Amino acid sequence: MDMPHRLSTPRIAPLEPDAWDAVLRQAMLGNRPAEMGAADAPVFNIFKTLANHPKLAQAFAAWGGQVLFRSTLDARTREMAILRVGWRARATYEWHHHLAIGRDHAGMGAADFEKCKAGPVAGSDADDDVLLRAVDELMDDHCISDATWAALARRFSPQQLMDLVFAVGQYNMVSMALNSFGVQLEDEYKVGSAG
Structure with missing residues (x-):
């Protein structure tokens, strides 16, 4: 791992x-x-x-x-956000469980997982970079900046924007719990997991 x-x-x-x-x-x-x-x-x-x-x-x-x-976000978008939270929070359990969900249920591959680790490219307005920038802003400042919000709003509906903020908040909280409680990763998630 x-x-x-x-x-x-x-x-x-x-x-x-x-x-x-x-x-x-x-x-x-x-x-x-x-x-x-x-x-x-x-x-x-x-x-x-x-x-x-x-x-x-x-x-x-x-x-x-x-x-x-029951999120209005598509599975890949949701998992990109969750994986970025898990990586930044150093939440091993979260990261490996959502690698599997991303791979098995959201069509994600190794390049996607590496992108979640690396984070957004500075100055890029590519969809993934805007999404990951929003995650980083929420984690760092607890607020999405005007520029990032405007870029997201061109792609997502108000309900999707709400679901994105709540997903980042939920998985930040979950990561805190997993890390603090010492929840251990099951063996099947340790072996052969990508990322």
Whole structure:
């Protein structure tokens, strides 16, 4: 892996799904979209960790589902933004999970992943550079500049602009949680992951 975990062990121990109550299980695992794997697929460590706080986990599942699965952004745009956040936040777990989503569900390849690492080219008005510049501005200043907003508004609807800001905010928050809680990357995401 090119991005080591900040913590080598969890600070909050993952709670296995057989210890969850039925309400939490339904909220966290019910009707899982393809991006999260089949209904009988292993449960990710992020969900096992959040299960230590059932009310928070249930709210997170509803909101996270909105941002990830019901966004008005196309999958590639959404994943470019999320991957840029994950890379800048040095969130190993986030980065590797979204590499897989980008590759398997958004048609992304190695050049896209490298672009997410490198960030925007200064002065470029190419779509990817404007998008990544918006992510960087949100992370650095918590506000998209007028110039970047104007460039984005030529490409995206108001709803898409809102979804972009909320995606960056959501995954910045998720990255903080993953890093601080010490959520460990599952073995299948360590082996052969691009990027």
